[in-house]
Structure formats: structure tokens, C-alpha cells
Amino acid sequence: MAIKEPERIWWKPYTRDEKIWVAVSLLWMFTSFVFMPVYHFAGSQNPPYETYRVSPEEFDKLVEAMIEKYKVGEENGMPVVHPDPDEPVFIRASMWQWYPVVELEKGKTYKIHLSSMDIQHGFSILPINMNFMVLPNYDYVLTLTPTTEGEYYIVCNEFCGMGHHMMVGKLYVK
């Protein structure tokens, strides 16, 4: 009984049903757990691991330098940039905007740097549904290859104060 002390020696062999269940559970767990390292080498969707320290001021300067160099227009008062695929792309999170609007080319690989000016934010590309954390004082570098054209939106999905639900940015893939 689970509510009484067991007999003196309870280290006993398994019954057949226990053996079967333990074996199939272990087998399935083994499959599921080798998936992570195998997909890490074989697959193309993995959490990025390139990361640096950067102060908000430094990051802000990098964002502004990129806008000056690659600005192609404005939308809703926000600059639109079309960066060169060989150059790093910077997207800045702050309460409560994603800045600036970025145009990417389909099939090209970009290094997208994410950092926050103030508190933690969540970077969620919709409707493709890819999600990453954005922290102040850290730079998270996504090596991203957009494979479908269209208009995408960046929604904040980590609570960041009363304007959280208004924190929406935009991303084009052309």
C-alpha cells in the first residue's frame, strides 16, 4: 500500500506488462531525445546561439547607422530599410515599438541582431510563428533565411507594460 511501509524487501523483478511498458517508454524517449542533437546538425530550424554583450547606447548607434545607409522609405512614420544581405541587420525593441521596418530578400541569408533598449521583450514573427527572446544588454543574432514572400508582423509576446499590446512592427520579404 502506498500508505503503509512496504515489505522488508521490495526490490523485486518486474511483471511482463511492466517490462513491456518500460521498454516502449524508453524507446520512445530515446527517439525523442536523440532528435534534438541530430536535428541540431541535420535540420535547418534551430535556436540560434550567437550572442554578445552590447549596451543600449551602442546598439542604438548601430541601428541609426543602418537606417542612414539603407533607408528606402517611410511607413506610418517609421523608416523602412532595405539592407544588403552581407551586412548585419539591427532590429531594436523598446517600449513599445519594433524599429525600424525591414525589407528582406527571399532566399538570402541575413544576420539579424536583436536587442532591447529598456526591458525584456518577445520577438514573434507572425503569421509564420517564430519566437525569440529579446533582452536588454544582450545581442541575439539570428542567422535567418526567409523562404516565403509576403508581409510579416513582429508582435511582442513578453509582457512589457501597459502598451504591450500596441507593440507591433513590420517585416517585408520580397
Next chain:
Amino acid sequence: MTDEKHRESEEEPIPAWQLFYDNIFLLFFFGIAIPTLVYTVWGLMEIVQIPQLPIAP
């Protein structure tokens, strides 16, 4: 392990694994040590090793 007093009365020895499972404080030690090392200490080591952004102005 303080086994003497059981051995007097009963003949069959208790399997070693059973003694291990009954030793709550040994389990306690491993239960604290494993996650602290593998998760916390390793994580902190990675945090202090993060480099500065090389292209920062």
C-alpha cells in the same frame, strides 16, 4: 550504512539499490548537486563568458 540491527533478526540481505533508495539524505545530496551543477553553475559560467559585440561602435 547502519545495517547491523536489521541483520540480526533477518537472514536475507537487503539489495544495495533498495538501501540506496531508502537513504533519503543521499538522494537529497544528488537531487541538489546534479541540477545545481548542470543547470545553474554551467549556466552562470556561460553568462560570464559572453563576449562584447565586436562591431560595436
Next chain:
Amino acid sequence: MAAEDYRICSFTGLKIHKPTEDLIKWNTVTAILFLALGGLMGFLIALTRWPSVHYLSLQNYYRYLTLHGIDALLLWIIFFEIGLVYFTSAVLLNTRTVIPWAGWTGYALMLVGAVFVNFVVFAGKADVMFTSYVPLQADAVYYLGIIIFAVGALTCYGHFFANIIQAKRDGAYKHSLPLGSFGLAAACIIAVLTLAHGAVIMIPVFFWSMGLIHYIDPGTYRLIFWGLGHPSQQINVCAMVSVWYMISAFTVGGKPVNEKLSRTAFVLYIFFINVASEHHLLVDPIFSNWHKIINTSYMMHLAVFASMVHAFAVPASVEVALRNQGYTRGLFEWLKKAPWSNPAFSAMALSMVLFGFLGGITGVIFGTEQYNIIRHNTFAIPGHFHGTVVGGTTLAFMGFTYLLIPYIFRRELVMQGMAKWQPYVYGIGVAILSISMMSAGSFGVPRRHYDITFSGAPFSFTFDPAIDMFMSMVGIGGILAAIGGVMFILVAMGSIMYGKRLAS
């Protein structure tokens, strides 16, 4: 210890020590009151996420969401678990609580901390969510409340070890703890680790909120906070699983089919389940892939394996017990003849189904580092943990309350007709809530979000129209779960206050 301090329980034959009984009573009642408060908040939040109702104001939504997390996830569950600590370390062993005054001190500290936190959130000075990620800052009283609560909880969880040491000295058990107590031992070990992480991070953050420290590294905060935040849920898992075993024993006389198997699963929990905290950091900057993979893959799957073992062993104990009672025809006669109208039993059965099918499966999947990219911080995550913590732990604890009322409070259940239906109403409500949250989350609907029409935003994104149905089902599931919750509060508090007294 004088013999007159003990009574013999007429249902279970257990020897119950008077101070232990009082500690269990007070902790359980406090837990139920916080469940009522947390549940009310949850109900209002569900109504707000129902798009055509959208009930709360912006400010109250985030305030009540913070409070819902604190009251329902932390206070209800931990107060109840402290009751279980005394039940399994003293009552099950037919022995006493060694230092009752320490139990009362712990209780008082937890209560003071809980009141502080509730007060400061209601006052609008801590709209920081359950996670309070720095540099988002709450009032210092908030962190102080959490610290006081944690110190109290640590005192009580620590009491478990004092009790079992004394019990062994007194000869209350010879070699092995009963499985129910062993499960709680696992919970208490994890609790010590959890609360140690809490102290390491919450004390500096408290000083930071008072201006004495100028900078808290957000990456370090996340690492250590989740050393607190996720293991606190693993305490619940261990406590819940041992509650399953105990309910099986008390209601149908089930005994673990194989002590070795069940205990191995608990040992795997103790060693490996805590590193699953890494789930929360899978799409964070900072940590290397190997930190993520080792912690979630190699380690975590051993703990998941343990859960699959329990998922087999607990119902197997029920099946074996019922087969021994003569229900042996075919594969499932025992299942048909199980005591489905006993709310303790049905709560346990539903808790296992909801925990396994909804919370468990999705927990493993969302905890895989690649899958986490498509689920992190979406509404699927609350969908997952409402399956584990609400459908699993809360329902199991509700079932155990139906046993504590006769055994410890010595009262007969009132409104037994309602009690019979309560686990089903609540369970179905939670299932609808959880499934619809996960479905909406798979379209990318964010969690902790006031308005998914993004009114006032510079750009407006429109979700797939399918989510309207799922978000409405969140509201409907929330209403059904709230009805089930009210039924539980009425039955439990009604029985505790007005139930017919049972002779000892």
C-alpha cells in the same frame, strides 16, 4: 508524548496526533481560500480573452493576471502541499509532528508573505506578472513578501525531514518510507533546491528595488528565476503523483504493483526533473546549444520516462485492486465498475488523464529546443501548464480534500450530489480551456496579451479567423471551470464548517 494527544482514525486506522491535525487543517483551509481568490481572477481573465466579451480594463487585466499566478499557482498549491507534508510525514507513519511551533512559525511567515504580495499587487504597485523579469520593477514590498513566504515554506518543507528522522528513531518505520511519503520526500528535496534558487535571486532583486543595488543582469535573473519557477512546479508533480498513489490506496485499496518501479520513477524525478527549467530559456540569447540540449534532452527525458512509468503504475494499482475484488471479466470490466461517483476517485482519474494527455505530451514537445521556436510565449504555453497544474495538480488536490474532510476534519461531506459531479464539471472546463489555448497558440496568439486586435498599434496584424472560435472557447472553458471551482469551494468549505461531525 502523552497517549491522549493521539486519536485513532475510524476510517483508516491511522494514529493522528492533535497538533499535526491542527496544522493540516489550517494549511488546507488557507489553501482553499487562496484557490477561491486565484480562481476568481482566472475567471475574469478568461472572460477578457474571450474576444466578444473582453471584460476587464487594460490595467486590471495585467494586475489580475499577476495575482492569478501568485494565488492559484503559488499560494493555493504550496499551502496545500504543506498540509500534505504533515500528512505524509506524521499521519501516515502513525507518529507526531516533532516541532509544532516551527510548523506554526512557518505557517505564519507564509501567510504574512502571501498577504503582503496580494496587498501590493491589488494596490497597483506590482504589475509585473508572476515572473517579474528584471528590469521590470515592482515595489520592494512585493519582493519582500515573496522572500518571507519562501522562508516560511522552507521551514515547513524542512519539517518533513525532521519528522522522518524522528519517526525512524521512534521505530515508526523500519527501513522504507511508505510510497506516499517517499513521493513527498522527493517533493521536499526539490523544494529545498527551488527555494534556495529563490533566495539567491530574490534577495538581490529586493535590494535593487530599494535602490541599494544598481543593476541586475537580466540573463542571470532568468537563469536563476527559472531555477525557482519551474522546479516549484516539479514539487507539485511529485506531490500530485504521491496523492494519486494515496487516493488509489484509500479509495479502492490499490497498492503499487511494484515498489521498485514506482520508487525508481521518483528517484529519477529527484535527480533529473529540475534541469527542465531550461525550457524557459530555449530561445533566449546567452546559453549555448549544448547547455540547452543537455539540460532538456538527455536529462529531461529521464524525468519524462519517470512520468510515463507513473502513468502506468498508478492506474495499474487501481486495476489490480479492482480485479482482486472480482471485476475480472474482459479487459475493462474493472474500469466500468470503478467508483466513479466517489469524487476523490474520479478527481484522481481525471487528473491523470488531463495531466498526461494535455499537460504531459505538450510539455515534452514544447520543451524540445527546436519546437520551442514555434511555441515560446504563445498561448500554447499557458495551455500546457493549465493541463499540468490545473487539470493535474489542482484536481488531484481537490480529490484529496474530499478524503481529508472525513479523515482530518472529521466532518461528513455536505451536498454529496454536487460533490459527485464537481470533478467532471471542473475537469471538462479545464480540458476545454487548455485545448483551446493550445490551438490558438499554434497560430501564434501571444500569452499575457490584452488585445490581440492590437488597437492603437502602428501596424495591425489580423490572425487567422479560426482563432476567434478558439478564443471564445477559452471563455467557455473558463466559465465551466469556474463553476466547477465554485462547486468545490461550496462543498469543501461547507463541509468543513457545517458538515455533520463524525465520531472518532
Next chain:
Amino acid sequence: MADEKHGDIIEAPGVLVLSFIFLILFVIIWFAHLKWLLEIWAVE
């Protein structure tokens, strides 16, 4: 029950069947997520 027989009997056939239903569902849901994962952009 006799100990020597312990290794050969199936004590809980009903639960074993239910457990397999659970496992099959687990595998199906797992692969559904793999399909979702493959639909997103390449990132590393």
C-alpha cells in the same frame, strides 16, 4: 503472488492497452509539431 511467477504474468492488461493509446497519441502529436516546424523559415 508467488515470486517465481512474478516475471511472467500480466497483472494489468487493461492499463497496458490504455497506455498504448496514450503513447500513440503522443507520437502523433509530436510529429504534427515536426510538420509545423518544417513550415517555418530557416534559422540558426
